[in-house]
Amino acid sequence: MARRSDHSREEIKEMALNAAQEILDREGAKKLSARRVASEIGYTVGTLYLVFKNQLEMVLHINALTLDEMNEWLAERSASCDSPRDCLVNLAEAYIDYAIKKQERWNLLFDTVAEGEERLPDWYEERLGRLFGQVEQVLAPLKSGHDEIEVQRAARVLWASVHGICTLKLRHRLVLAGGQSTEEMAQMLIDNFLAGFGQ
Amino acid sequence: MARRSDHSREEIKEMALNAAQEILDREGAKKLSARRVASEIGYTVGTLYLVFKNQLEMVLHINALTLDEMNEWLAERSASCDSPRDCLVNLAEAYIDYAIKKQERWNLLFDTVAEGEERLPDWYEERLGRLFGQVEQVLAPLKSGHDEIEVQRAARVLWASVHGICTLKLRHRLVLAGGQSTEEMAQMLIDNFLAGFGQ
DNA sequence: ACCTGAACACCGTTCAAGT
DNA sequence: ACCTGAACACCGTTCAAGT
Numbered sequence: 001m002a003r004r005s006d007h008s009r010e011e012i013k014e015m016a017l018n019a020a021q022e023i024l025d026r027e028g029a030k031k032l033s034a035r036r037v038a039s040e041i042g043y044t045v046g047t048l049y050l051v052f053k054n055q056l057e058m059v060l061h062i063n064a065l066t067l068d069e070m071n072e073w074l075a076e077r078s079a080s081c082d083s084p085r086d087c088l089v090n091l092a093e094a095y096i097d098y099a100i101k102k103q104e105r106w107n108l109l110f111d112t113v114a115e116g117e118e119r120l121p122d123w124y125e126e127r128l129g130r131l132f133g134q135v136e137q138v139l140a141p142l143k144s145g146h147d148e149i150e151v152q153r154a155a156r157v158l159w160a161s162v163h164g165i166c167t168l169k170l171r172h173r174l175v176l177a178g179g180q181s182t183e184e185m186a187q188m189l190i191d192n193f194l195a196g197f198g199q
Numbered sequence: 200m201a202r203r204s205d206h207s208r209e210e211i212k213e214m215a216l217n218a219a220q221e222i223l224d225r226e227g228a229k230k231l232s233a234r235r236v237a238s239e240i241g242y243t244v245g246t247l248y249l250v251f252k253n254q255l256e257m258v259l260h261i262n263a264l265t266l267d268e269m270n271e272w273l274a275e276r277s278a279s280c281d282s283p284r285d286c287l288v289n290l291a292e293a294y295i296d297y298a299i300k301k302q303e304r305w306n307l308l309f310d311t312v313a314e315g316e317e318r319l320p321d322w323y324e325e326r327l328g329r330l331f332g333q334v335e336q337v338l339a340p341l342k343s344g345h346d347e348i349e350v351q352r353a354a355r356v357l358w359a360s361v362h363g364i365c366t367l368k369l370r371h372r373l374v375l376a377g378g379q380s381t382e383e384m385a386q387m388l389i390d391n392f393l394a395g396f397g398q
Numbered sequence: 399a400c401c402t403g404a405a406c407a408c409c410g411t412t413c414a415a416g417t
Numbered sequence: 418a419c420c421t422g423a424a425c426a427c428c429g430t431t432c433a434a435g436t
Contacts, residue, residue, distance in 0.1 A: 125374045164365075244403090253430075
């Protein structure tokens, strides 16, 4: 049993987040509880509340780590591509791949709803911005002039769309679609979207 | 306190689903529990398990009612429109409206993940099919010949996309988008998508 | 036959009390 | 000062026992 001063607050926080991610990956979101995390790191439940305001805050920190991991994953996997169209398809496929491979983290990332429609913390929004930034970089050359706002908007619309395809497919809400794979759907979206964008 | 034979199994089921919807609308998904529903209809928890296999099954039944309500809402609100483009915009706006007005039902509808990637029940998939059917009807005239499969696919891709915009916006994942509303995003999607579809 | 209610194994959150 | 652990108010699910 851990004793006082064995670890700093920061250390406890890190241990807790690591334990949480393992529980999530191995046993799913349902098994992720404050009590479980605490016992996994050798502390009492009470201790977790010295380090996180409540469960939601702990989940938001897990989600920040997920966003970091996903941003890196996307950057790596979409590095080499010739045309904007190919870059977008690569990004979409990397996104879908990540969602499949890390389903539990991905679900937690998007299911978590902030209490009473508060805004999300800054460090959370900043990471979301980086995700959209990767799409913006691909779309920017297609828009003549430097209409940044329009590129930002298109990136969000397109990425929200890829996200919708991904989430509905993973949750079996896209029945009877003629056996189309998630990747084919994303390609169809991207091709049609690009036909209208930047002309 | 209700006594035995006061109500048939079907009646208990109906009472439970009504109570569940009220709890959901008034207090949110967090407050929705088997114990709470049971006490609301004057029965004991155990009784609910005579009528539903478990909590997931109860939620699936609630979701079926939500899908019925949403299908009706969409049919009514998108009845009058001149061009396919307008019809799609109407449908999208009706969809977004429903999601905002009945957020708790809408969240429960899409967050619920079937245990161990089972397929959803037939009566559930049938209702999802009707939802996509409304989009197919609008897209069909745009595709020459009778390429039904292609229309089905496009309807699913487009609707999943609208769904993605809707869910990310409601959950505050679309920060820094130049103040674009959900409706404007849906329009941008539809206009760009149609530019590539059916040409 | 129908339903209860107690039991089991869990939750999140708080806070007086111990070291 | 730091952490505990017991308390409070809940969960889902099961099933022997009562009417």
